[in-house]
Amino acid sequence: MIKITTSDRYDxxxxxxxxxxxxxxxxxxxxxxxxxxxxxxxxxxxxxxxxLGSFGSLYxxxxxxxxxxxxxxxxxGLTLAFRAKFWNxxxxxxxxxxxxxxxxxGLTFGDHLPSYLIVPLMFFSGFIGGALWGIIPAILKIKxxxxxxxxxxxLNYICAEFLTMLIVGPWKGSTRFGFPGTDNLPEAAILGVIxxxxxxxxxxxxxxxxxxxxxxVIYRTRFGYETxxxxxxxxxxxxxxxxxxxxxxxxxxxxxxxxxxxxxGEIAGIHHYLGYPAxxxxxxxxxxxxxxxxxxxxPLYAVFSGLFFAGILVGGDAIQISLGLPAATVEIVNGTLxxxxxxxxxxxxxxxxxxxxxxxxG
Amino acid sequence: MKxxxxxxxxxxxxxxxxxYVRSGEILGLLGENGAGKTTLMNILYGLYQPDSGQIEIxxxxxxxxxxxxxxxxxxxxxxxxxxxxxxxxxxxxxxLGYKDTPFFSPKKKxxxxxxxxxxxxxxxxxLDQRVWQLSAGEQQRIEIIKALLNGxxxxxxxxxxxxxxxxxxxxxxxxxxxxxxxxxxxxxxxHKLDEIMDICDRVTVLQKGRVVGHADTAxxxxxxxxxxxxxxxxxxxxxxxxxxxxxxxxxxxxxxxxGDKGMPAVRGVSFExxxxxxxxxxxVAGNGQRELxxxxxxxxxxxxxxxxxxxxxxxxxxPRHIYDNGVSHVPEERIRFGIAPGLFLYDNAILKQHHLKKxxxxxxxxxxxxxxxxxxxxSDFKVATHSINNQxxxxxxxxxxxxxxxxxxxEQPRLLVASHPTYGLDVGATQFLREHLLALRxxxxxxLLFSEDLEEIFxxxxxxxxxxxxxxxxxxxxxxxxxxxxxxxxxxxKGF
Ligand SMILES: Nc1ncnc2c1ncn2[C@@H]1O[C@H](COP(=O)(O)OP(=O)(O)OP(=O)(O)O)[C@@H](O)[C@H]1O
Ligand SMILES: [Mg+2]
Numbered sequence: 001m002i003k004i005t006t007s008d009r010y011d012x013x014x015x016x017x018x019x020x021x022x023x024x025x026x027x028x029x030x031x032x033x034x035x036x037x038x039x040x041x042x043x044x045x046x047x048x049x050x051x052l053g054s055f056g057s058l059y060x061x062x063x064x065x066x067x068x069x070x071x072x073x074x075x076x077g078l079t080l081a082f083r084a085k086f087w088n089x090x091x092x093x094x095x096x097x098x099x100x101x102x103x104x105x106g107l108t109f110g111d112h113l114p115s116y117l118i119v120p121l122m123f124f125s126g127f128i129g130g131a132l133w134g135i136i137p138a139i140l141k142i143k144x145x146x147x148x149x150x151x152x153x154x155l156n157y158i159c160a161e162f163l164t165m166l167i168v169g170p171w172k173g174s175t176r177f178g179f180p181g182t183d184n185l186p187e188a189a190i191l192g193v194i195x196x197x198x199x200x201x202x203x204x205x206x207x208x209x210x211x212x213x214x215x216x217v218i219y220r221t222r223f224g225y226e227t228x229x230x231x232x233x234x235x236x237x238x239x240x241x242x243x244x245x246x247x248x249x250x251x252x253x254x255x256x257x258x259x260x261x262x263x264x265g266e267i268a269g270i271h272h273y274l275g276y277p278a279x280x281x282x283x284x285x286x287x288x289x290x291x292x293x294x295x296x297x298x299p300l301y302a303v304f305s306g307l308f309f310a311g312i313l314v315g316g317d318a319i320q321i322s323l324g325l326p327a328a329t330v331e332i333v334n335g336t337l338x339x340x341x342x343x344x345x346x347x348x349x350x351x352x353x354x355x356x357x358x359x360x361x362g
Numbered sequence: 363m364k365x366x367x368x369x370x371x372x373x374x375x376x377x378x379x380x381x382y383v384r385s386g387e388i389l390g391l392l393g394e395n396g397a398g399k400t401t402l403m404n405i406l407y408g409l410y411q412p413d414s415g416q417i418e419i420x421x422x423x424x425x426x427x428x429x430x431x432x433x434x435x436x437x438x439x440x441x442x443x444x445x446x447x448x449x450x451x452x453x454x455x456x457x458l459g460y461k462d463t464p465f466f467s468p469k470k471k472x473x474x475x476x477x478x479x480x481x482x483x484x485x486x487x488x489l490d491q492r493v494w495q496l497s498a499g500e501q502q503r504i505e506i507i508k509a510l511l512n513g514x515x516x517x518x519x520x521x522x523x524x525x526x527x528x529x530x531x532x533x534x535x536x537x538x539x540x541x542x543x544x545x546x547x548x549x550x551x552x553h554k555l556d557e558i559m560d561i562c563d564r565v566t567v568l569q570k571g572r573v574v575g576h577a578d579t580a581x582x583x584x585x586x587x588x589x590x591x592x593x594x595x596x597x598x599x600x601x602x603x604x605x606x607x608x609x610x611x612x613x614x615x616x617x618x619x620x621g622d623k624g625m626p627a628v629r630g631v632s633f634e635x636x637x638x639x640x641x642x643x644x645x646v647a648g649n650g651q652r653e654l655x656x657x658x659x660x661x662x663x664x665x666x667x668x669x670x671x672x673x674x675x676x677x678x679x680x681p682r683h684i685y686d687n688g689v690s691h692v693p694e695e696r697i698r699f700g701i702a703p704g705l706f707l708y709d710n711a712i713l714k715q716h717h718l719k720k721x722x723x724x725x726x727x728x729x730x731x732x733x734x735x736x737x738x739x740x741s742d743f744k745v746a747t748h749s750i751n752n753q754x755x756x757x758x759x760x761x762x763x764x765x766x767x768x769x770x771x772x773e774q775p776r777l778l779v780a781s782h783p784t785y786g787l788d789v790g791a792t793q794f795l796r797e798h799l800l801a802l803r804x805x806x807x808x809x810l811l812f813s814e815d816l817e818e819i820f821x822x823x824x825x826x827x828x829x830x831x832x833x834x835x836x837x838x839x840x841x842x843x844x845x846x847x848x849x850x851x852x853x854x855x856k857g858f
Binding site for chain 2: 220221222223225226228229232233235236237238239240241242243351
């Protein structure tokens with residue numbers, strides 16, 4: 001008889017945890033390689049193409065940084081929510097809400113205000129949009145004990161449909177020849193880019209500032225302290241007199257608001273108008289979950305893991321074109337890596353032993 | 363066990379430990395908080411790997427790399443903090459830990475087996491109850507059944523009695539005696555010397571991770587054991603000087619509170635508490651003590667009645683509001699309420715206090731003050747730890763306890779609500795804590811002390827209330843002659 005048992009591991013060192021992560025990534029890439037093999041592509045070639053496509057050329061690097069911007073913003077915000085064990089998987093919807101709010105601001109006031117007013121105003125309204133969409137599940141959870149995984153996930157779809165309704169209905173632009181989508185934002189509302197790239201630097205700088213501030217918030221402030229206590233042990237939080245509603249509202253406002261920032265960046269920095277949900281975001285809200293996880297829930301590390309996953313997105317796009325793989329390739333790569341990272345986490349925290357005995361007594 | 367060594371972060375928790383148990387023998391393991399008892403037993407049970415050393419059974423060396431292997435070698439363990447799944451039923455919990463649980467319909471086959479077993483040892487329990495509905499004693503019995511079902515020859519009990527009522531302790535001891543008669547081996551960890559003297563055949567004493575002595579209980583006494591353990595003589599009594607009660611601090615009027623099972627747990631309790639006073643609440647566990655303490659400190663809702671602190675109404679106010687009105691709380695379920703296990707010591711040292719001006723400035727925490735405060739608690743209360751940058755879950759049970767006590771006492775509360783404050787503390791620390799409570803009393807604070815330990819109650823309290831089924835059976839002064847009938851009152855007779 002073979003029995004597999006698990007027990008808690010007590011001796012986790014930082015080195016061990018780093019090695020586990022690296023090993024998980026390698027193992028994940030190995031499985032991805034097998035998938036490539038099945039698809040009839042040389043796996044070594046494909047994987048090296050991914051990394052060459054993203055980090056191997058100036059163009060690749062520029063694209064990687066561009067895609068890292070929303071990932072860093074959202075990923076950093078998620079580290080805060082996840083620390084409180086608030087499983088926010090609704091960043092995609094929060095991003096879209098931010099995009100909707102800021103588009104409205106841009107289209108309404110963009111013609112009358114100078115750039116230095118309209119841009120901050122758009123970021124502000126985008127934050128509000130994301131935050132509002134973020135605090136709904138917080139209220140539902142604390143007041144009515146509705147599981148946040150379900151509510152945040154569902155709110156994604158509601159927001160996406162709402163956005164679609166806007167762009168095929170009331171907000172459809174007169175310059176779009178009948179195609180869905182708003183008009184382009186006025187010149188003043190469009191973010192500047194680093195010449196020769198699509199890197200909208202104001203959002204990039206904002207994302208780095210946010211990561212640093214969040215780090216301070218988590219480790220230095222009373223609010224961050226309360227977040228960590230609630231996440232570690234809700235009963236102790238209650239005993240300590242922490243107000244759960246207030247804490248959850250603030251942390252979801254921040255987490256959603258940062259996703260809203262990302263939405264502003266995508267609209268004002270890249271697309272310049274509000275189009276279909278899938279074109280606005282390409283799943284950043286979901287990829288950022290992996291970003292936060294790989295960052296070990298530390299917002300500063302989210303900068304690096306954000307860049308890493310942005311690289312995979314860009315590299316995945318590159319091999320789609322060069323190797324003629326289907327569009328789902330990137331998602332397979334991302335999903336596989338997430339599974340391996342989570343498995344790695346499990347093996348890090350639990351010791352597994354296989355136990356063989358010939359015959360056990362009754 | 364031979365020459366066992368184990369260190370954490372370069373600090374020895376166990377050093378060159380030699381230990382043996384013969385069949386049909388109960389071995390007591392004694393030592394101060396943090397001496398390494400739990401660590402040593404975790405090694406034997408396969409939870410930790412020793413850095414060096416050897417475990418032998420019947421003379422042949424074995425390697426135990428996880429609890430399943432220890433179970434096949436006939437070793438079972440009941441942990442200091444129970445490890446049952448609260449939302450599962452008793453039977454499900456047993457099935458989970460049983461090595462031959464069938465894959466399909468695991469409960470059916472097991473039920474008969476468990477029922478037979480319970481009869482043999484005279485356990486009474488409802489197998490379909492959820493674990494969270496059970497008292498500590500009942501939970502412990504599940505752990506013992508789990509171990510015995512798996513055919514444990516050697517049963518390790520880590521501080522089994524600290525959470526039990528006196529009656530439950532008696533029952534446990536008779537179970538242990540029966541097991542001993544059946545030829546089982548038992549390792550019994552306790553801080554209560556009386557129990558050790560009572561049931562153990564031999565004692566091994568640890569100090570700072572090393573064995574400092576062995577003794578047969580037949581030719582030693584409490585005093586000698588305590589000396590061996592602490593390294594100096596321990597004085598066993600303290601005197602409580604006479605103090606006149608001062609102003610009224612707390613007044614509780616006719617409060618009713620609902621318990622976890624949805625039944626009334628506290629039914630119309632009233633009392634007042636004055637400065638310079640320690641007010642004891644005696645009673646067998648599970649008679650509403652926990653609910654009463656939680657209601658006063660704001661963790662549990664009060665259905666009717668009122669609580670006033672310094673003449674301000676604090677009924678159903680938030681725990682923080684109540685704390686700010688001068689009420690500290692050492693909760694009964696400390697691991698559940700009292701700490702955030704994965705956070706550092708200094709984070710845990712301000713769990714209830716972090717919002718105070720002393721530790722926070724606007725939105726920020728003043729970590730340098732926090733750390734200094736933590737260091738003070740650690741040195742005042744002799745918390746054994748290698749550093750304050752240590753997750754609190756790494757501390758020994760008694761040291762977690764000391765940190766919580768230090769945290770709640772050091773702020774000079776007007777009222778300290780302390781539930782079983784000496785559970786799990788070693789002799790020295792118990793003595794120290796009692797002195798501290800008396801010092802608080804002298805400085806004009808009052809203490810509401812929940813305890814089952816009558817000796818402790820008699821030693822410390824100015825007045826004692828006896829609680830039974832959520833009601834007070836009476837309130838007695840410490841010099842009242844009826845105090846000798848307290849046992850009857852605890853069993854529910856009023857008549858005074
Ligand atoms: N996982 C761990 N990581 C770091 N240090 C540890 C760990 N486990 C135990 N220790 C340290 O080892 C020492 C011995 O702890 P142990 O739990 O064995 O004490 P104990 O004798 O059971 O005490 P108590 O009576 O308080 O339960 C303590 O100083 C503790 O801080
Ligand atoms: Mg212990």
